[in-house]
Amino acid sequence: MDQVIPSTMYAWRKHRGNSEPVWEEVPVPHTPPRGVLIKLLASGVCHSDYSLLTNENQRPWFQEKYILGHEGCGRIVQIGKEAKESGFKVGDRVATIAVPGCGESDCPECSRDLPQLCERAHHSGIGEDGFYAPYAALDIRAIVLVPENISSSVAAVATDAVKTSYHAITRRAEVKSHETVFLFGLGGLGFNALQIILHIGARVIISDIRQERLDEAERAGVPKPDIVPAGVSVQEFVRDNSLEGKIDTVLDFVGKNQTFEDAQSIVRRGGKLVCIGTLDETNTIDMKIGIRKRLSIIFTYGGQKRDLQEVLDLISKQAIRPQVDNAVLEEFPMILKLLCDGKIKARVALLHQ
Ligand SMILES: [Zn+2]
Ligand SMILES: [Zn+2]
Known part of the structure; x- marks a missing residue:
């Protein structure tokens, strides 16, 4: 049963030259042929959102205006034509990978097992549209199924705050x-x-x-x-x-x-x-x-799909218990300010109504 997907939505965007996030109406993205459309349940707020907002010295793929948020957890609402055999189905709850890489054999980074440095694929919330919005479009490479016993807030935070730490400790150190x-x-x-x-x-x-x-x-x-x-x-x-x-x-x-x-x-x-x-x-x-x-x-920089899979497994077994507080999407600027002032003890996930 298909849900009714609206044509527009409100999102927090970065505008080049403006260090304040802008809450505005934008189109709901189309479902990519090789990917899915998700309805966000939770989005993690990260200290790097501040540097994305305030540092204009950014990388070549950065767009004039884009939706912030690079840590997400959502439910699949539509699957692209070429992604039907992927094993995912409408209704699945997934955690997102902001920089999944293109996975092509002629990509200088992906071919050396460095998808987190790939410049060809989409970068959710890092110069291109991310997760501080009700909907997001993602390639099939950018999603991982979330075990039942993990909350959406924890899953969202796992995609960066836990995955990056895990990659640093297990693969780099x-x-x-x-x-x-x-x-x-x-x-x-x-x-x-x-x-x-x-x-x-x-x-x-x-x-x-x-x-x-x-x-x-x-x-x-x-x-x-x-x-x-x-x-x-x-x-x-x-x-x-x-x-x-x-x-x-x-x-x-x-x-x-x-x-x-x-x-x-x-x-x-x-x-x-x-x-x-x-x-x-x-x-x-x-x-x-x-x-x-x-x-x-x-x-070290970011992490990879296998890191996120291992991290979700460790969280599911309660070997790691990420600390997360909840707020709502509309509160993003206030939460970011608290984070920058050192007033957030660990991590905050923004819930979507
Ligand atoms: Zn981050
Ligand atoms: Zn690549």
């Missing part, structure tokens, strides 16, 4: 159970990262400037001696607690000058420094430290 990891930042991504590391079984030492986030981490199972108290120098903490030479990997979900400097100082010889947060636009590498320690400084 390749954290193993016998290792010691130092984690900077327990925000939207970092707190999920913490749970993923605990699930792997590695020791994790944590730092955040907000004591309440550290308390939350203690409740999640981090022993007190592995928590750097808010306000204490990280380098001193490592020295005073005989942790020098023991930290295999630093995961920096903050990316400020101070955390990047601390990271180089505290990581063991031959260790890894993984960059996820970018709060300061430039950071300094100490060349002597880098060479003498033979450090690996690794960047």
Whole structure:
């Protein structure tokens, strides 16, 4: 039974040159032949929405006006002609992949297993239409079925805040159970990262400037001696607690000058420094430290379909419990402001009426 799909809808859009999101009426997208039309149930708000709104120095595919929102969960309302054999059906609840890649063998990125860097395929909410709207059109490559026992808010947040952390930890840092990891930042991504590391079984030492986030981490199972108290120098903490030479990997979900400097100082010889947060636009590498320690400084970006599938499986088994608060779509500007002011403890999903 086909639902009646309206021809227009209200959405939050970015206009080039305007740093405020614009709430306006736009056409409902057509169902792509190789894809689906979904009716959104929840959309996650991400700190990068702020930089998409305020930073005009963007990439070539960015459109003059586009719908923001790159974390979504929705129900399939229509399936394209060429997607009938995909195994998906109308009514399925799916989580979305903002940058699924084109998957073509002649694509320089997709052919090297880097679909998250593909410039050919659609980028939902990142320069092209995304999920702060009632409907979205998606390629079949961009959707993953959501297990019954996961809420739509959690599924939406899993598509970026959990998936990006998972990709960083398992595919880039390749954290193993016998290792010691130092984690900077327990925000939207970092707190999920913490749970993923605990699930792997590695020791994790944590730092955040907000004591309440550290308390939350203690409740999640981090022993007190592995928590750097808010306000204490990280380098001193490592020295005073005989942790020098023991930290295999630093995961920096903050990316400020101070955390990047601390990271180089505290990581063991031959260790890894993984960059996820970018709060300061430039950071300094100490060349002597880098060479003498033979450090690996690794960047990570997004994640892939298999990461999202594994993440949803872990959430379904309750190995990870992403923290999400709910608001409604109309409240996006207010929620983004709270997020930028550090007043959101983890993540907020906007629900669609
Ligand atoms: Zn994001
Ligand atoms: Zn591609």
